[in-house]
Amino acid sequence: MEDHQQPMRHILSLLLENESGALSRVAGLFSARGYNIESLTVAPTEDPTLSRMTIVTSGSEEVIEQITKQLNKLIDVVKVFDLNEGRHIERELMLVKVRAEGVVREEIKRTVDIFRGRIIDVTEKTYTVELTGPRDKLDAFLEAMDKRFILETVRTGSSGIGRGEWILRA
């Protein structure tokens, strides 16, 4: 397909059979067709036979349309929604371990508070910070921190859900 548009970030939300091969089918589709994956999260739902997956990807409208169609074609995929098509909430969890010694200890604590994070583990020399929010908030926190103090970051990738009565069910 000829592409003239700028790629745009999309959050795709999937329900799929909670079966061993399902994740690799989705991942394989993205690599085989050269689609981009920014992040992918998956876990079982309240119905243990179903998993809910959030894929953050980017592409032109045409590419996103193809991705959606190709995902729908996978036999293990029950439903696909493009959350960009409606009002939705996006959240990601991040754990950051920082070097926190001496005078900077207080300063780090203040930054964590500003971002409404929580310090969930404390040692003499480190803090471990828990932070949730949309991707840009987590990015902003990392930018606000002095790089020299960041020891380790762990991010889950985004999860998304539609607002209000917009409900994704099998």
Place this chain on the structure above:
Amino acid sequence: MQLSGAEITIRCLEAEGVEYVFGYPGGAVLHIYDALFTQDKVRHILVRHEQAALHAADAYARATGRPGVALVTSGPGVTNAVTGIATAYMDSIPMVIISGQVPTPAIGLDAFQEVDTVGITRPCVKHNFLVKQVEDLATTMKKAFHVASTGRPGPVLVDIPKDVSQHMAEFLYPDSVSMRSYSPALRGDPAAIQAAVDMLLEARRPMVYVGGGAILGNASGQVTQLVKDLGFPCTNTLMGLGAYPATDPQFVGMLGMHGTYEANLAMQHCDVLLAIGARFDDRVIGNPRHFYSEGRRIIHVDIDPSSISKRVRVDVPIVGDLSHVLREMQTLLDASKKRPDDAALKEWWKQIGEWRGRNCLAYDRSSAIIKPQFVVEKLYEVTRGDAIVTSDVGQHQMWAAQYINLTSPRRWLNSGGLGTMGFGLPAAMGAQLAFPDETVACVTGEASIQMCIQELSTCKQYHLPVKVINLNNRYLGMVRQWQQILHGNRYSESYMDALPDFVKLAESYGHVGVRVENPADVEPAMREAFALKDRVVFMDFMTDQTENVFPMVKAGQGLTEMLMGAEDL
């Protein structure tokens, strides 16, 4: 009744009405072979290489419309089968492949003949299953046949660990299965169908472009009726040959890289294009940018939504079963008082007539060396267009597609999507088993035939009297052609040296071999060969080594940027 997994497997095949299983035994499938041994409903065909099992089962499916079934062992059995699975996948052929796997406790331990079959085949199957317990086996088999043969068809693999085939369970074959994640669309959107009909009736330079989907969807009858009714020109893709009868005056020939001048020009210059079960692939429309340069409105009917607007954006997408959709279109058309603009259509046909006047498939008929096109024409004449023709991949495939005027579907079996050399002979076996009383001819080249030549032995064992038409140009002809045209005559590794004596080779397998070196002998030799109804005849035609396939659209070029013959090189 308690049955072993192996017995259950065979009983499932029986319940599906499977006549033939094409396969090759090995450790992981020994229980299944044992279960085959003690029954006589499902017949096993022992091939000489797993690739051939897949191609034969695939061709059985192409020829009959029913799923083909193959059975292979774990490890090398599976890896040998992969080429055949991918071939079926690319052409959307309904197949069920049963593979043995190492016992469940051994999975993941690098056991003898273990491969990750589900992983290896994932990108080239419609779906696959690993059966972890015998209780799931019957339902899984039912799902496999259901998924393979509905919607856009395709190969489905069922991987059965050895212990699962040994364990016992109650056998109960479900009458039907429903899968919440799989329900192919059937009826097209009525509004879109109406819009399509309106658009067709407004067309001034219409064109109908029919792909393999029309054959897979058993819609060639409806296609033909619609096209005849409208009086529009029609082209078939390589995979669609036979969907619209090639002998009809409204047929403008195959289109694409080696399509006719008139088909490619009409495709480019039409104002309304009706695409039926086709996918606008690179070999068909050439460079999409060039294709876009001419504005036209496109109606696209296909069972697979992901085929629509994939390479070319369309104006009226219709997702649905082709025969349903075309029947609806026909009904609307019959009810409509409007007819296509007669004057505009006349003008368009006049233009097409001029393009036809180029006579793009003409070749030198006075040549003292056998022209490959001549052999194919004679094949068509001698068999009165009544043979099932299989083909390998290369120049011979294109000549067969160009010079055999197919008039009905499922009688031209070739690997279009993957382009798999080695397909032709095993495919002929599958077709011959499906239709024992029909004439089956395999058009091949001296290189392709050697990729599955061992199957001459299978032909002997099962008395499959296929006729092999070997267009022997001593070259990987299609490779040589590209090297001549695109690589400055540097024929790198495309000469087929050290060829066997095919006549003796055929004889050593117990068949009849004939070598034909003069144009005058082509027809008599062929008549004699086809008269030998119960024998395999291997006909080795020594053809012109320098012949090229024309017209030709070079890869990446526009559809109308055709090389018409040697004068264009």
